[in-house]
Amino acid sequence: MNATSDILRGELERLFELDDMLRLSTELLGFEPDSVGSTTGKGAFARALVDHCAGEDALEALADAILISKGKGAGAGIAKALDAADGTELTPGSMVAGFRVTKRLGAGAVGVVYLADRKDDGENGEAAGPRRFALKVIKRQLSRDRTAVRRYLTAMRAMKSLSVTGMAEVAQVGMLDDGRPWVATEFVEGQTLAARVGRIGAMHFNEARGIVASVLVALRDLHAKGLVHADIKSDNVFMVRPEGKDGVRGDATGVLVDGAVDRLIARGSGLLAVSGTAKALDPELARGGAPTPASDLYAVGVLLYELLAGRPPFVGDNAIEVVAAHLSEEPSAPSTHAPKGWVLEALDAVVLQSLEKNPTDRFKDAADFLAAIETVARASRVPQKKGSLDEKAFDAAKEKLLGAPGDEDLAVNLERIAEPAGAWDKAAAVLGEAADSADDGEVKKALWFRVARIEENEREDAEAAEAAYLKVLEVDEDDEIAFIGIEEIKRQRNDMAGLVEVLLEKAEREEDVGSRADVLREIASIYDDKLDDAESAFVAYVQALSDEPRDERTQREVARLAASNADKWNEAISILSESAQEPDEDTDTVGLYVLMGRLYGEHLARPDFAIQCYGQALAVDPSSDAAYAGTAALYKKSQSWQELVTLLSGRADKEQNPAKARDIRAEAGEVVYKKMGDSKASGDLFMQILEEDPAHPLAADLLEEVYTEQKNWKDLAKLLDTRSHHEKGDA
Structure with a gap:
């Protein structure tokens, strides 16, 4: 059940x-x-x-x-x-067709996503380390239409057979025993564009171009095979920086995930039959039409607009208002909302063409859209022309900016004068001078951010860009954008020691325990794989467990590094204990005590301490199944049957669900009968359960055994007769 x-x-x-x-x-x-x-x-x-x-x-x-x-x-x-x-949650350790679930990543309107790993064969058939996957289980209400489920799985199998650059690889698809479909795709390391825009805001075209180009390349190949994605949005595109053979990370690209979900949603006329996301909804889809390559490209236009402007083209108080705007309103140019000087007229034109109401007025296909973006990119790359700087105009612009450093138009004008000559070094120097002369903190930050962008994107001087971000932090030590900028520079330069320092500061600032645990795991991985520092890796993994004690993958990493070293296990327990004894509102105290109980029992041979830890967990949450299971396992191992019966009886007394309480009492009765040999006491307990629920299967089975052993044929016959009536459904 x-x-x-x-x-x-x-x-x-x-x-x-x-x-x-x-x-x-x-x-x-x-x-x-x-x-x-x-x-x-x-x-x-x-x-x-x-x-x-x-x-x-x-x-x-x-x-x-x-x-x-x-x-x-x-x-x-x-x-x-x-x-x-909606379906039973997959718990850490659950196995799905060879995939081992390690944690729940999140849930959306379509399904629940888990992190899972699977051991694949390496080269020459040798065992390789486990690979990580995103395992998405579709919600039950979308799984009832078996025709729709079959269409969805067929589309995902088709995507699995393709090698589409820019899309997360589909590893396997299937169905759970309860009929819910699932899809396993490669786990993409990175952040979604929605998260990136939400944290930092608008993105410069130089950075956005590679991401959108990757998405268009993926769609070009997908559309050529007769498939559409049907749910392109910033939440479904991950921003990644591929690592080269030298360890240096390249420019940002995009990886598309979660395609073909339209096949799970019934279509017809009317708004309620629409599939897709309101902020990226093609007018034809809004009218109930089927997803097409044209609707995919419209969604890419929305995506590009959102990256450049820091917001989608249409906003409203609810989804209906946004859908209505897609149908009837003309979008303003993205340059209207973007930082001044970031979006040129030619780029405005490309974005607005992609958002035309009539599909025939848009780009004819993904390749056409991609070509338009590349044309704008080439036009923006003006080669340096030595001696072509208009010195007089530049000096005048410099004087005006230094006189009014808070005037953004003057900063934009200075850059425009410097651009034809590629005189970015001079522009950066003047902007830095203006920042130093400004009194207002926000003005200082804005100017230093301009310097950082010039150094990073135009001069490609990572060290100078980092120095500019540090200037921002001198003004505002908590500025998230500056921290992210420095982090990206460390990654691009493959400065692993410097990256660890940045990530340690990031972990200190992070308030969300799950996000902090992710950062700590990355720190541990860098220590282990890049810096050959197993001791620091061990500590970082244990600190991650302090935030997420139920994460199985982290538990395995700790076990790998600790091996049979008792000192290591004691060190781990000491760190975990400190977190449990000084909890905040987000601390998983029960999970910590359960984990410590398991470590004491499995690795330090201290069942007495393990029992105490499980007891602490039950003091916090008397209904903790994990704490009960851990305690019961120790009692069974030591054959402490009376203690086990006392534990189960106490648990049954505290259980508010009468049906579950009977199940627990039946389990206790089984121990009394089979382990303690007391058929009378167990028989009385089984009869009490059957008085409440005459069809209880375990109690009836065991009472039948008791009567047979006692040769109590009269009561056995009565029991069998009662069971027969209930199994037939008789009154």
Whole structure:
């Protein structure tokens, strides 16, 4: 029985008497009780009704019926059941067709994404290290249309057979036992463009060009095979900097993920049948049309606009307003919203052509769009002409800027005068001088950012660009954009020691525990793979576990580096213990104590300390399954059966779900009977369970064994007769 069924069965028993359940079945669900199953007891009918609803695909209807009958009193429990109806979460360690789940990355409207790894063969058939994948499991409500699911999986298999540059490689597709489809793609290291724009804002064309070009190359190949992506947006494009053989990272490119989801969404006329994202919705899609190559290219136009302007072409208070704007309004030029001087007229024209309402007025295909972008890029690359600088105009522009450093138009004018001659060194020097003379902090920052952009993109002087970013930090020590700029420079220069210093500062600033753990894992990886510093790598991985103690991949890295060294394990526990004893509101205290309990038990042979850690976890969360499981495993290993029974009995007493409490008591009874040899005490416990739920399978099976052992044929016959009636669904 799945989580949804367990919760609903418990809520039925908690909120209803038998007569109320019978009326709910008849009046709200339309199921005659006699056709549902046993009506002799509350527990038995709750089980039968849930099983019947599961068979009729009516579990959500049952949840609605409970809410209608009991209102707010059922709110929290039913909300939990409906959440579970989307499908059971994959827990760390779960295996899906050879992929081992390590953590949950996030969820969206279509599905839940997990980080997973798989051991693949290396060269010459030798075992290689595990590769990382993004495993996306589609939500249950999008999995019910089997025709749509088959179309989606067919499209993903087609993408798997292709080698499309600029798209995350599809490794494997399949379906879970409960019917939900899943897709495993290569895990892309990097940040989404949505995250990049959200944190920093507009992007200069010199940086955006390579990213959008990568997306267009991917679409060119995809469209040539008769496929469309159908959900291009900044959330589905990752910004990456490929690492060369020398370890130096190149220019930013884009990697496209999550294609073909339109096949999971029914289409027809009207807004509710539309597939896609409101901010990037082609007018034809907004009218209910099918995704086409033209709608993909329109979405790329929206993407380019968002990168250049720091916002999409149309915004509104809700999705309907945005869709209406795509249908009826003309977008303003991206230069209207971009930093002054960043978007030239020719680039405005390319973006606006890509957003024409009529597809025939846009670029004819991805190659045509790409050619237009490259034409603008070539035109912007003006070679230096020594001696061609208009010195008089430049000096006049310099004098004006130094007199009014806060006037952005004057800074733009200075750059325009310097550009034809490629006199970027002089422009950067004047902008820096103006920044030093400015009194306002924001003005200083804006000018130093201009210097950094010139040094990085025009002069390609990474050291000078880093110095400019450091000037920004002198003004504002918390400026996120400057930190990111320095981080990117360290990556491009393959300065691993410097990158670690930057990332350590980043980890200190990061408030989100998941993001901080990601940074610490990257630090550990650099120490281990690039700097040959296993000791520092070990500490960084353990610090990551302090933030995410349930992350299996990090646990394995710690185990690899600690091996059988008891001092290492004690060091790890010391770091974890410090986090557990000084928690903040985001600390996973239960996870920390459970992890420490496991480390004590598995690596230090200290079950006494392990029991204490599990006890601390239960003190924080009395319902922690992991803490109970860890404690139970230790009691079983040491054959401490009475302690195990006491543990299970206490857990059953605290369990609010009556059905789950019976399951736990049945487990305790099994220990009493099979391990402690007390058939009388266990038999009494099984009978108590069966009085509440005559169809309880484990209690009935074990009581049958007890009666057989006792040669109590009379009660055995009665038990078998009762079981027969319930299995047939008799009253």
